[in-house]
Amino acid sequence: MILLTGFEPFGGEAVNPSWNAVEAAAKILQAEGQVVAAVELPCVFGQSIAVLEDALQRYRPELVLCVGQAGGRPRISLERVAINCDDARIPDNAGNRPVDQEVVPNGPAAYFSSLPVKAGLAALRAAGIPAEVSQSAGTYVCNHVFYGLMHTLSSGPAGVEPPNEGSSATRGGFIHVPYETQQVPRGSGTPSLPVAVMAEALAVVVRTALATTTDIKLPAGSVH
Template identity: 30%
Template sequence: MDNSKRNVVVTGFGPFGEHTINPSWVAVQELKKLGLGSNVDLHVYEVPVEYQTVQSLVPSLWKQYHPQLVVHVGVSGMATTVTLEKCGRNHGYKGLDNSSFCPDSQCCIVGGPDCINSVIDMESVCKRVTASGLGVAVSVSKDAGRYLCDYTYYTSLYLSHGRSAFIHVPPLGKPYSGEDLGRALQAIIREMLKLLEQAEEKINSQQHIH
């Protein structure tokens, strides 16, 4: 196995409500076509809109791939930009999923912190991608919406000590095509990986000093 290759896992969500084809999964499939460069092994998964599946699937992805980064992508009917979520929240899950289930505790991890921030500086990613002239508007948000998007993000952040990201995309054609969204995901995730690598270099150089 080529050790210089990094595993990156990107998930989109399956159908729910009026989204018979979930734009997040369309965007992730477009990203898969584009790839993240020759030194990244990109693994993509479609996640059903079900709390219990997320509870088992997210840990299994971390175990199987030991990824450098996991990025979850979801659709937001209210979004008009590609939105980078800064944090996941533990409490307030009252919405029923596709199997009409909702956690009794209404939280992700009983006893977990209220809010977990990503280690990735989303403001910085947003600035860099915007400056690159991609033609897709990118913004940053602190509220992933307390449904399966937020639930998945919190679960991933908890397991990865913050080495996860969540990106909300608008519905297709409002205003972006699947291809546009795929290009945006590619640019955003590349910036995220650069930031992570810089942070790792910093940590490594500090360890060498002592």
């Protein structure tokens, strides 16, 4: 079982490409014979993690890929690190605006994705999809969910059990997608991608993760 999540629109936008891409990616993977659940998360601190945790308990997936919008980024961003910090520049959809608060009180400072981000990057590049490894998922609801996911998956009985007896622990991670084409005024120069490209990117990452238990070594860091 594969769990994909995207977000509802936020910040005054009419759409959120993360959810549109997740819905389309689920159909691609289902057509390939995969069992996939797609869940839309509220763009709300706290509530988003609660909905995610409910989905984890309900579906008991072997693989979880959470997706969010990073408007302005030009590429698919495979997030490497989730940090234990909520610091909202804008309110969420419920009007919450936490500043310098921990996602999980007294939790670890950070978690790394348990997906093969370097192998995913290589696969995306081979497919001709613009992609990067990102060292920061921000401090808004996306990072909040990413940290909540990794904390839940690391928490044993308080988190989610393996999907089947004898199977390995559930793996998970987070991807940011750019604006979708319809969000961007024509001629503005703002980076965007068609939803179909984003959906195929998510499918590529899922296929790669299912086939890869040990990540590859590939230079993909940054100097600033």
